[in-house]
Amino acid sequence: MELIYMDHAATTPLDQRVLEYMLPTLQDVYGNASSVHRKGQEARKLVEEARSKIAEVIGATPREIYFTAGGTEADNLAIFGVAEALGLTKGRHLITTSVEHHAVQDSFLKLQEIGFDITFLPSDQYGRVNPQDVAEAIRPDTILVSIMHANNEIGTIQPIAEIGKITREKGVYFHVDAVQTVGHIPVDVQTMNIDLLSLAAHKFYGPKGIGALYVRRGVRVKPHIYGGAQERGLRAGTENVPGIVGMGKAIELAVAEMEERGKKEIYLRDKLIEGILKIPDVRLNGHPTERLPGNVNVSILYIEGESILLSLDLEGICASSGSACTSGSLDPSHVLLNIGLDHATAHGSLRLTLGKDNTEEEVDRVLEVLPTVVHRLRVMSPIWPENLLK
Amino acid sequence: MEYTDKVMDHFQNPRNMGKIDNPSAVGEVGNATCGDIMRIYLDIEEDVIKDVKFQTYGCGAAIATTSIMTELVKGKKLEDALKVTNANVAEELGGLPPVKMHCSNLAADALQAAIEDYKNKNQE
Numbered sequence A: 001m002e003l004i005y006m007d008h009a010a011t012t013p014l015d016q017r018v019l020e021y022m023l024p025t026l027q028d029v030y031g032n033a034s035s036v037h038r039k040g041q042e043a044r045k046l047v048e049e050a051r052s053k054i055a056e057v058i059g060a061t062p063r064e065i066y067f068t069a070g071g072t073e074a075d076n077l078a079i080f081g082v083a084e085a086l087g088l089t090k091g092r093h094l095i096t097t098s099v100e101h102h103a104v105q106d107s108f109l110k111l112q113e114i115g116f117d118i119t120f121l122p123s124d125q126y127g128r129v130n131p132q133d134v135a136e137a138i139r140p141d142t143i144l145v146s147i148m149h150a151n152n153e154i155g156t157i158q159p160i161a162e163i164g165k166i167t168r169e170k171g172v173y174f175h176v177d178a179v180q181t182v183g184h185i186p187v188d189v190q191t192m193n194i195d196l197l198s199l200a201a202h203k204f205y206g207p208k209g210i211g212a213l214y215v216r217r218g219v220r221v222k223p224h225i226y227g228g229a230q231e232r233g234l235r236a237g238t239e240n241v242p243g244i245v246g247m248g249k250a251i252e253l254a255v256a257e258m259e260e261r262g263k264k265e266i267y268l269r270d271k272l273i274e275g276i277l278k279i280p281d282v283r284l285n286g287h288p289t290e291r292l293p294g295n296v297n298v299s300i301l302y303i304e305g306e307s308i309l310l311s312l313d314l315e316g317i318c319a320s321s322g323s324a325c326t327s328g329s330l331d332p333s334h335v336l337l338n339i340g341l342d343h344a345t346a347h348g349s350l351r352l353t354l355g356k357d358n359t360e361e362e363v364d365r366v367l368e369v370l371p372t373v374v375h376r377l378r379v380m381s382p383i384w385p386e387n388l389l390k
Numbered sequence B: 001m002e003y004t005d006k007v008m009d010h011f012q013n014p015r016n017m018g019k020i021d022n023p024s025a026v027g028e029v030g031n032a033t034c035g036d037i038m039r040i041y042l043d044i045e046e047d048v049i050k051d052v053k054f055q056t057y058g059c060g061a062a063i064a065t066t067s068i069m070t071e072l073v074k075g076k077k078l079e080d081a082l083k084v085t086n087a088n089v090a091e092e093l094g095g096l097p098p099v100k101m102h103c104s105n106l107a108a109d110a111l112q113a114a115i116e117d118y119k120n121k122n123q124e
């Protein structure tokens, strides 16, 4: 059985070219990038090259890029870092949305718990926030607006440039979780007026456990991990040289190939969506056009997500769901609930996220397997209309 | 999800899945909000479960637990069937992941609801 991987929003496979580029840093280039001697400087050079590549891609300067251990840490650093830097002077009010990734949402819930005032903006039925709502929520004591570029579950792209214009005008810091977008759609911190931006390498064919936070020059952020003077004091700890070097190579390749890959993904995405919507009682979650090139998210009524995933996995197809039974909690995904789905519809969600190596044959295979899987589970389901008690 | 081979077997090949026409009793537990619903149909003759069928909406654990429960109680006297607990069902499957021990493991409750329905009907 051939494996079909359609869970690229969870993580992507490491690009072979990235692996090859990283290998020396796992072997000969073992120096500590902070060391004065030649082994250290050899590593330092590669780290700084990676930093420059990342900066270039997002429209920043190298000194504005700080490496972290991934997207979650970058989000935490931005949110707690700004809260601590400005919380005692400018104010204690922060604005975010109700559809953020847990790395952002849980950070804000923690701030709320310790006395900060947090506004969670609603989204529309597609998961988009209204820039006007952002403008109206900003107060004199607002210190940060944090809004994701694109949603990891439903793929909806937020009007970041419009929001950036507002926050810049009002003089409020703007943090963007771009973990799902860098290397997939254009990101530019200048034209979008972004002050802080989170990235994670494993979403663009780089290694796991490495990410970065862009911090615009002059923006005040307090560190969260104390120790050495690495990353100019903002993030202590010996640099993850292999990760950093892999991230630099990965972003270079991902951005160079972005346009072509995006076109292919959009074609396959739309074919998948069209095919899946032919199954009765299925709805598309997320925006019809303002969505990530590789994202498909549907709710299949009368059946539950985990049983769909298990059935697909038995056919070699790797996918994901926002059902409670896959989240480990009692509630389905907060994103699906916040776009207005009832619990049952959220439990029936299926996310297929495409990547660079997916083919049209794979899409056809999914479209062949899925209706059978859905029918088998519906026949079993007491809430399928044909099975309702008379 | 780390399921035992037995769970996966019952998930892939559910036993006694479907419905009984003119059943002696029907029981249902759970709701769509929590994500698991189990419905049991019973055909009872002289206090013995002659036939049992189930329909389940839910995750792999929910489907497997109802499936194996029907095997455990088919042919049993009602009083013996009532002794089957949710914990027994999980044990028979070789265990369930801890997060599945609550709302996905209600097969015995569904059976008890069906037997309750039978008793109510036969009191009148």
Ligand SMILES: Cc1ncc(COP(=O)(O)O)c(C=O)c1O
Pocket (backbone or CB within 6 Å): A009, A010, A069, A070, A071, A072, A073, A075, A101, A103, A148, A150, A151, A152, A177, A179, A180, A200, A201, A202, A209, A211
């Ligand atoms: C939007 C978003 N933010 C943050 C994260 C967390 O990133 P990481 O897994 O690198 O910590 C993810 C990935 O799961 C994500 O999709």
Ligand SMILES: [Zn+2]
Pocket (backbone or CB within 6 Å): A325, B035, B036, B058, B059, B060, B061, B062, B103, B104
């Ligand atoms: Zn369940």
